[in-house]
Amino acid sequence: AQSVTQPDIHITVSEGASLELRCNYSYGATPYLFWYVQSPGQGLQLLLKYFSGDTLVQGIKGFEAEFKRSQSSFNLRKPSVHWSDAAEYFCAVGTSSNTGKLIFGQGTTLQVKP
């Protein structure tokens, strides 16, 4: 069965600093990978996704993520964090583009210091 691990429960960065949120997955075949962001009291918004092709994917709000098969990782990055990026971030893995299940990690809460 597939699973997702986000090792960091809480991260604090200064505004303007770079950010990297870690995500490791477990799945025997080619995974389909997603990053979502959730602001307090809101639903989940898709930041970016990887299905195939270029392993570096660009998303909304200046985020990017890199799929590294050898490390079973899909880390999220942003070169310069803004105060509005403070939220909870979820990595998720799906098993196929044509079937359903999307399994989420436990989430990483990002705090941004002024």
Add this chain to the structure above:
Amino acid sequence: DAGVIQSPRHEVTEMGQEVTLRCKPISGHDYLFWYRQTMMRGLELLIYFNNNVPIDDSGMPEDRFSAKMPNASFSTLKIQPSEPRDSAVYFCASRRTGPYGYTFGSGTRLTVV
């Protein structure tokens, strides 16, 4: 596009009462998912449908929970009877077949007292 629409946004009910949560997926999306989010367990997939047919309900916690999708534009998640431990935020999401992401609704915050 109005996105995935869930109702109600908030629900407070007494233990033992029946609760019905509603979801309208995005038109043209053929998959619909119900998730539950709690601090302790994070985001859990409860059940999902494809073309209105339940495909996997292994995440439904117990028989008190049931879900239906009578047509492509409407789904319900029912809890009967409700218990305090059912208190959580319930999300509905939809997607269409292919390399596309899942679109989530704003959720229903359920409190059972």
